[in-house]
Amino acid sequence: MLTKTKIYLSSPHMGGSEQKFVNQAFNTNWIAPLGPNVDGFENDIKSYLGGNNEVAVLSSGTAAIHLALQLLGVSKGDEVLCQSFTFSASANPILYQGASPVFIDSESDTWNMSPELLEIAIKDRIEKYKKPKAIIAVHLYGMPYKAKEINDIAERYGIPIVEDSAEALGSTYFNQACGTLSDIGILSFNGNKIITTSGGGALITKNSELKNKAVFLSTQARDNAPHYEHSSIGFNYRMSNVLAGIGRGQMEVVNDRVEGRRRNYNYYKTNLSKFNTIEFLDEPKGFFSNRWITCIKTTSYELRENIRLELQQDDIESRPLWKPMHMQPIFKDCLSYTDGTSEKLFNTGLCLPSGSNLTQDDLDRVLSIITKTPNL
Numbered sequence: 621m622l623t624k625t626k627i628y629l630s631s632p633h634m635g636g637s638e639q640k641f642v643n644q645a646f647n648t649n650w651i652a653p654l655g656p657n658v659d660g661f662e663n664d665i666k667s668y669l670g671g672n673n674e675v676a677v678l679s680s681g682t683a684a685i686h687l688a689l690q691l692l693g694v695s696k697g698d699e700v701l702c703q704s705f706t707f708s709a710s711a712n713p714i715l716y717q718g719a720s721p722v723f724i725d726s727e728s729d730t731w732n733m734s735p736e737l738l739e740i741a742i743k744d745r746i747e748k749y750k751k752p753k754a755i756i757a758v759h760l761y762g763m764p765y766k767a768k769e770i771n772d773i774a775e776r777y778g779i780p781i782v783e784d785s786a787e788a789l790g791s792t793y794f795n796q797a798c799g800t801l802s803d804i805g806i807l808s809f810n811g812n813k814i815i816t817t818s819g820g821g822a823l824i825t826k827n828s829e830l831k832n833k834a835v836f837l838s839t840q841a842r843d844n845a846p847h848y849e850h851s852s853i854g855f856n857y858r859m860s861n862v863l864a865g866i867g868r869g870q871m872e873v874v875n876d877r878v879e880g881r882r883r884n885y886n887y888y889k890t891n892l893s894k895f896n897t898i899e900f901l902d903e904p905k906g907f908f909s910n911r912w913i914t915c916i917k918t919t920s921y922e923l924r925e926n927i928r929l930e931l932q933q934d935d936i937e938s939r940p941l942w943k944p945m946h947m948q949p950i951f952k953d954c955l956s957y958t959d960g961t962s963e964k965l966f967n968t969g970l971c972l973p974s975g976s977n978l979t980q981d982d983l984d985r986v987l988s989i990i991t992k993t994p995n996l
């Protein structure tokens with residue numbers, strides 16, 4: 621019997637040079653969270669992002685968000701405004717700091733943080749003598765958020781932004797790289813992201829003092845002394861020189877990866893938009909998405925589930941869109957400013973297989989199963 625192989629949502633896609641850099645690390649015995657690959661990977665990211673940015677590579681995107689909050693002085697009792705429609709790693713570091721997340725719903729043009737609800741929330745919190753300490757906005761699925769609107773509001777009220785660009789390496793907003801649009805940006809190189817170091821992340825800032833402080837905190841906050849002297853809380857968050865070698869190899873092919881993911885999106889859109897039960901998220905003018913994951917919005921929960929279960933039967937992985945944080949048990953006591961947008965996306969939306977290593981046969985197979993769904 622001919623057995624079909626499983627099709628994953630988003631799997632790692634090596635370029636070919638990764639092992640060369642990893643071997644260099646072994647051959648020179650740089651098996652530590654510092655060394656030539658760490659420096660090289662940081663420089664590769666810097667030149668890829670363009671502009672005047674400093675990069676610190678770290679053990680994960682979550683660690684980068686945690687350090688960003690630490691750098692901004694978020695501490696116990698503070699409130700941090702956070703996009704509700706996201707992965708939990710955007711919000712968990714708020715709790716690590718003993719602060720409270722306040723969740724903001726999405727708008728329908730980008731599925732990201734609604735500028736209107738953001739301003740309503742800020743005004744309301746200030747009225748209640750709780751001026752928020754930071755804003756965490758997310759370029760979800762690679763689609764840039766409305767950066768101008770969000771930046772204008774943040775500036776008006778003097779609140780810094782952490783730009784969660786974990787899913788958006790290669791996306792741009794009016795030709796400016798996502799991750800560089802605000803005070804502190806973060807990237808993720810987890811196994812499912814557009815490029816991967818198996819696990820890793822980066823913090824991006826235009827302020828070289830902040831970069832140095834991030835590196836200092838990520839390497840256990842050792843003060844300048846012959847012995848180990850500590851006057852602040854440190855973290856063990858620096859990236860390994862072995863894993864940074866994978867990153868250097870991946871940076872050689874990052875543009876191909878963006879192209880591959882966008883090809884998937886265009887294929888699905890071309891072949892599925894004739895069904896008026898399925899909708900895609902177009903790019904607003906000036907917005908360029910890496911199309912990390914192709915998402916569809918259907919007309920009902922039942923239809924979405926039918927598609928998902930058809931795919932599952934054929935060993936094809938798909939997944940409902942992120943469950944908003946304001947609906948998660950762990951965040952049930954948190955404040956939120958919502959209008960139903962992300963809840964509806966969660967109930968009716970689906971992530972389709974989107975790896976840059978999908979073959980034409982894989983895409984055709986996914987399409988043939990989706991189009992078999994009853995009542996499509």
Ligand SMILES: *Cc1c(COP(=O)(O)O)cnc(C)c1O
Nearest residue numbers: 680681682707709710786808810
């Ligand atoms: C993956 C992801 C993170 C966390 O990155 P890790 O490297 O997995 O810690 C944070 N935010 C979003 C939106 C993500 O998708």
